[in-house]
Amino acid sequence: MKMKKYTASTMPEAMKLIRKELGEEAVILNSKVVYSKGFLGLFKKKSIEVLAGMDSIESPAPILEKPILPQVQEDSSSEEIKKELEDLKQMVKSIGRTQSNRTNPDEMEALIQHLKEQELAEELITSIGDELFVHLKKNEEDTAMEAQLKIAKDQLRSELEVFPFGGISYEKKYINVLGPTGVGKTTTIAKMAARAVLEKKKKVGFITTDTYRIAAIEQLKTYAGLLQAPIEIVYNEQDLKQAMHKFEALDVVFIDTAGRNYKEVKFVEDLQKLIDLKENTETFLVLSSTSKQRDMEVIIEQFKDFPIQKFIFTKVDETNSIGSIVNLMVKYKKGLAYYTDGQEVPEDIVEASLDELLNLFLKGIRYERSS
Incomplete structure (x- = not known):
């Protein structure tokens, strides 16, 4: 042979x-x-x-x-x-044969269908399908969904475990939060700040550069009042420096950037001129899990020159598919800080972990247990 x-x-x-x-x-x-x-x-x-x-x-x-x-x-x-x-x-x-034209054992169809419904990337579905196929062919009597879920989790874990998970590190003073309009960025900042005050006993402040939307400023002022935290509105780089000087005694300062259509390069360039806090800043990009993945990719590409460490995904409770979270982490090699699942402040925000994400992703799969 x-x-x-x-x-x-x-x-x-x-x-x-x-x-x-x-x-x-x-x-x-x-x-x-x-x-x-x-x-x-x-x-x-x-x-x-x-x-x-x-x-x-x-x-x-x-x-x-x-x-x-x-x-x-x-x-x-x-x-x-x-x-x-x-x-x-x-x-x-x-x-x-590829996953799309291979005849899979009936026992694995429920899980494969779930992955497709979650809109997981085709190459990730194929990778999981390969492992399931080999397992079921070698272990024809072991068709339990629990075993299949473990294989799926192990495959996804191997893809995601190299990326950072978890919220604010509190190693940097300034928390720079970026994101397009309509993703719930200001509410997310309020949730993060409330956690910092209530759980970590930190002295916080707010800086907003969102001078285009009066409603956003008033909303942040309301949250600042509830947390008894100072807030500064900045229009240019000089205003920003003055605000930073005023907040020298604070532990954490949250910067709420203007919510604009960042598919347009000029808005990204304007923001880049105003915000230059690379040394003492953690930067997060907020995206809505209800958005099309391609639209989110365009936003991420526009922010490629910003030192973004992790993503934050909002509105997880408003969608039936969260595969784009996994897809974007793998494609852009970024971590996951939080995801939000409601409007309540500060309750409806979850600090991300790998296990929590995998459980959320595989939650609710429809199948009949083998007798």
Whole structure:
């Protein structure tokens, strides 16, 4: 038997290589997920390592040589070997197809459908589907949804665990909160500030550059009054410096930037000229989970020159799909600070954690437990 080890980013890619070199009659002898560390030992990269083989024919001899079985199978019975090889042949033929045209076992359809309904990126669905497919083919009696959910969580965890989770670090004085109009940015700032006052006993203040919307200023003034916190309205860079000087004695200062249509470059450039607090600032970008992913991507691209550490997603309670949260974190390599799920201040805000996000993402999946 001719054997060769293949390494690829996904199982379908490995299957293409195997079929190209060994043909359709090749068999998988072993497969496993491996991780390699990237730059400075960070950002683990996942890949699939597959050992494949095929029966070789000695030409021009008319008699076929018996295939040499891997060492790990020497103690198995011949019938078990034949059955395993036949099963693996079938896996090779079917697993190479993409998630969209592969015939999946019925047992995994409920979970795959849930991932699609959550609008998870196709490549992430394919990655999870590959692992589910291999698991169900090797463990035909273990079709419980709990086992499938664990596989899905493990796959997503491997993608997300390299990014930071959690809210304000309190290592920096200024909390710079960016975001387009209509995402609930001012209310989110109020929730963050209330938590800082009530839970961390911090002295807070507010600076707003949103001089375009009177309602936004009045709203922030109301929250500042409830928290007994000072507030300054700034129109230019000089005003900002004066406000910062006034707030020297405070622990945390929240900067509410103007809510504008940041798809337009000029508004981003105006903001960049006004806010330049790279040394002592944590910067968050607020996005609405009800927005189209493509629209959010345009906003993120516009803010590429800002030192954004983490995203904040609002209005999670107003949508039935939150796959875009995962998609954008993976695509832009950003962490997650908070997500909000209502208008109440300060209750309706959740400090993000990886486990909490995975549970939220896989919550409510519709399936019937196997009897």
